[in-house]
Amino acid sequence: MIMSKKKLIIPSLANFLIFILLGFVAATEDEQKEFYIVYLGDQLNNVSAVQTHLDVLLSIKSSDFEARESIIYSYTKIFNAFAAKLSKAEARKLSRREEVLSVFPNRYHKLHTTKSWDFIGLPNTTKRNLKMERNMVVGLLDTGITPKSESFKDDGFGPPPKKWKGTCVHYANFSGCNNKLVGARYFKLDGKPDPGDILSPVDVDGHGTHTSSTLAGNLIPDANLFGLAGGAARGAVPNARVAMYKVCWMSSGCSDMDLLAGFEAAIHDGVDVLSISIGGVKANYVSDALAIGAFHAMKKGIITVASGGNDGPSPGSVANHAPWILTVAASGINREFRSKVELGNGKIVSGVGVNTFQPKQKSYPLVSGVDAGYSGNQDSARFCDEGSLDPSKVKGKLVLCELGVWGADSVVARAGGKGIILESEQYLDTAQIFMAPATMVNATVSDAVNDYIHSTKFPSAVIYRSQELTVPAPFVASFSSRGPNPGSERILKPDVTAPGIDILASYTPLRSLTGLKGDTQYSRFSLMSGTSMACPHVSGLAAYIKSFHPNWTAAAIKSAILTTGKNKIFPSIPS
Numbered sequence: 001m002i003m004s005k006k007k008l009i010i011p012s013l014a015n016f017l018i019f020i021l022l023g024f025v026a027a028t029e030d031e032q033k034e035f036y037i038v039y040l041g042d043q044l045n046n047v048s049a050v051q052t053h054l055d056v057l058l059s060i061k062s063s064d065f066e067a068r069e070s071i072i073y074s075y076t077k078i079f080n081a082f083a084a085k086l087s088k089a090e091a092r093k094l095s096r097r098e099e100v101l102s103v104f105p106n107r108y109h110k111l112h113t114t115k116s117w118d119f120i121g122l123p124n125t126t127k128r129n130l131k132m133e134r135n136m137v138v139g140l141l142d143t144g145i146t147p148k149s150e151s152f153k154d155d156g157f158g159p160p161p162k163k164w165k166g167t168c169v170h171y172a173n174f175s176g177c178n179n180k181l182v183g184a185r186y187f188k189l190d191g192k193p194d195p196g197d198i199l200s201p202v203d204v205d206g207h208g209t210h211t212s213s214t215l216a217g218n219l220i221p222d223a224n225l226f227g228l229a230g231g232a233a234r235g236a237v238p239n240a241r242v243a244m245y246k247v248c249w250m251s252s253g254c255s256d257m258d259l260l261a262g263f264e265a266a267i268h269d270g271v272d273v274l275s276i277s278i279g280g281v282k283a284n285y286v287s288d289a290l291a292i293g294a295f296h297a298m299k300k301g302i303i304t305v306a307s308g309g310n311d312g313p314s315p316g317s318v319a320n321h322a323p324w325i326l327t328v329a330a331s332g333i334n335r336e337f338r339s340k341v342e343l344g345n346g347k348i349v350s351g352v353g354v355n356t357f358q359p360k361q362k363s364y365p366l367v368s369g370v371d372a373g374y375s376g377n378q379d380s381a382r383f384c385d386e387g388s389l390d391p392s393k394v395k396g397k398l399v400l401c402e403l404g405v406w407g408a409d410s411v412v413a414r415a416g417g418k419g420i421i422l423e424s425e426q427y428l429d430t431a432q433i434f435m436a437p438a439t440m441v442n443a444t445v446s447d448a449v450n451d452y453i454h455s456t457k458f459p460s461a462v463i464y465r466s467q468e469l470t471v472p473a474p475f476v477a478s479f480s481s482r483g484p485n486p487g488s489e490r491i492l493k494p495d496v497t498a499p500g501i502d503i504l505a506s507y508t509p510l511r512s513l514t515g516l517k518g519d520t521q522y523s524r525f526s527l528m529s530g531t532s533m534a535c536p537h538v539s540g541l542a543a544y545i546k547s548f549h550p551n552w553t554a555a556a557i558k559s560a561i562l563t564t565g566k567n568k569i570f571p572s573i574p575s
């Protein structure tokens with residue numbers, strides 16, 4: 001998963017890495033207080049759960065005041081748990097108590113058309129049970145939502161179904177809910193500021209707006225990304241209502257405490273389906289917040305659909321693999337975005353990526369990053385790392401770089417370069433969006449370009465705007481996490497695959513397309529890739545099925561999805 005050459009850091013939550021930060025800064029480890037979750041199992045109905053939590057804490061704290069001070073949050077509505085600030089020693093002591101099922105540190109997770117619906121056989125003209133679909137509320141735990149997006153306008157929607165108990169008020173930078181977006185809340189229990197984000201359900205990242213519009217967004221006829229991927233965008237259940245529980249934050253990610261609070265609120269509010277495109281842990285199920293939340297959701301008849309992770313193709317990399325979760329892998333649809341590169345010698349090569357820029361000149365001087373660094377800096381200049389390129393050597397030129405860390409396009413542009421040819425051995429099945437003219441090529445193509453550069457005195461090239469090509473499909477995405485199931489050997493995981501490569505859906509106006517320095521591209525829609533994008537395709541199907549069979553259990557819906565897949569191959573159409 002990690003690039004062989006260098007550690008790859010991906011800026012967007014939509015992307016490929018799922019980090020698990022254990023959050024210990026290790027001082028005298030037994031005294032240092034950290035956030036822990038103490039899980040006590042099922043909801044209590046005889047005594048005040050909050051009092052129980054204090055009683056449990058009193059067994060390790062010296063006073064009632066200390067116990068009250070350490071408690072961060074009590075989960076009492078659906079299951080019995082609390083979050084508290086504890087030392088390692090206190091956590092160990094608590095975990096030995098009989099009534100305590102597990103104690104685990106609060107971890108932070110990363111998040112792991114619209115043609116794709118037609119591709120998998122759910123056309124706009126599909127038969128619908130409108131009355132029921134309008135009564136469905138789909139819940140997402142994600143980065144928030146864009147309330148003003150056309151995907152969530154409520155024209156033609158009546159009031160929310162009577163069963164709905166969710167709430168939504170005005171928050172900072174959040175215009176509030178309507179009859180389509182019927183719930184929006186946020187959880188940030190660690191109380192730490194999150195640079196770049198806003199304490200509000202508003203989506204600053206784009207991920208949550210994208211997943212929710214894929215799941216249940218209204219039909220928008222004229223969706224596209226600067227003319228690419230044009231067509232109607234829509235969710236699987238465009239008549240269903242949406243509830244967003246923001247538990248993921250720009251800087252800190254998605255913490256276990258917030259995830260559990262989101263689960264509790266969503267289950268209590270009465271969502272019909274839960275869609276969670278967030279990284280998981282390889283842990284015992286009783287120390288895995290997502291597994292715990294999904295378990296209690298299932299007990300209330302709610303199916304949880306989750307992304308399987310972007311740590312492929314290594315074996316055993318699948319996350320969110322508890323048997324009661326519907327775990328989704330990502331695959332490609334029959335569309336690819338490629339750019340042609342014409343070299344000064346007339347040779348034409350091609351690469352992948354979304355490059356929305358039309359060249360302004362017939363050609364540009366071309367240089368290799370290795371040759372354009374400050375002297376002695378060849379090693380980082382090969383990767384066009386921040387600060388490695390000498391502006392006097394790249395000004396006005398295209399630069400050939402190896403993929404080290406995403407964002408070399410921004411580094412080259414800020415050094416005065418005109419674009420970048422990026423060599424990579426991975427992710428060649430996924431179109432990265434670039435903030436400057438750019439494309440990603442394999443080593444064969446890169447070698448040819450490099451040979452050309454060193455074969456002539458004035459090498460030059462031009463990168464053309466990306467075009468849409470038709471390719472054979474489906475195929476499993478290279479990045480999609482693979483089985484076998486690290487938690488329960490005998491249960492196959494992931495359960496099912498769904499489109500997760502270059503998916504067009506709604507996006508936030510609060511962030512440029514790449515989030516990179518200097519990017520001036522903003523769009524109502526964006527293309528994203530990941531099992532994060534595949535997940536709402538399957539939660540959408542779950543909601544669609546539930547609209548016809550409202551009394552089916554989570555297991556019945558899952559079974560229906562797993563046992564009715566057909567293998568339909570889309571051949572390549574020569575273009």
Ligand SMILES: *[C@@H]1O[C@H](CO)[C@@H](O)[C@H](O)[C@H]1NC(C)=O
Nearest residue numbers: 042043044045046047048099
């Ligand atoms: C409440 O229920 C729990 C578990 O069901 C039990 O352990 C506890 O003793 C009960 N408390 C009271 C006051 O009945």
Ligand SMILES: *[C@@H]1O[C@H](CO)[C@@H](O)[C@H](O)[C@H]1NC(C)=O
Nearest residue numbers: 124125126219220221231232
């Ligand atoms: C989709 O279907 C709806 C109703 O069935 C129709 O009004 C609409 O025009 C269709 N849109 C597209 C883009 O096919």
Ligand SMILES: *[C@@H]1O[C@H](CO)[C@@H](O)[C@H](O)[C@H]1NC(C)=O
Nearest residue numbers: 171172173174198204509510
């Ligand atoms: C959020 O709202 C505040 C206060 O209304 C405003 O100053 C700020 O610019 C807004 N931020 C964004 C990103 O819209």
Ligand SMILES: *[C@@H]1O[C@H](CO)[C@@H](O)[C@H](O)[C@H]1NC(C)=O
Nearest residue numbers: 349350351441442443444445
């Ligand atoms: C490299 O990319 C080119 C252009 O897409 C393709 O024709 C070639 O087969 C690729 N080579 C390898 C080794 O994948």
Ligand SMILES: *[C@@H]1O[C@H](CO)[C@@H](O)[C@H](O)[C@H]1NC(C)=O
Nearest residue numbers: 132546547548549550551552
């Ligand atoms: C679902 O169950 C409820 C009560 O259990 C019942 O009233 C209703 O008729 C059932 N609906 C269907 C479609 O079977």
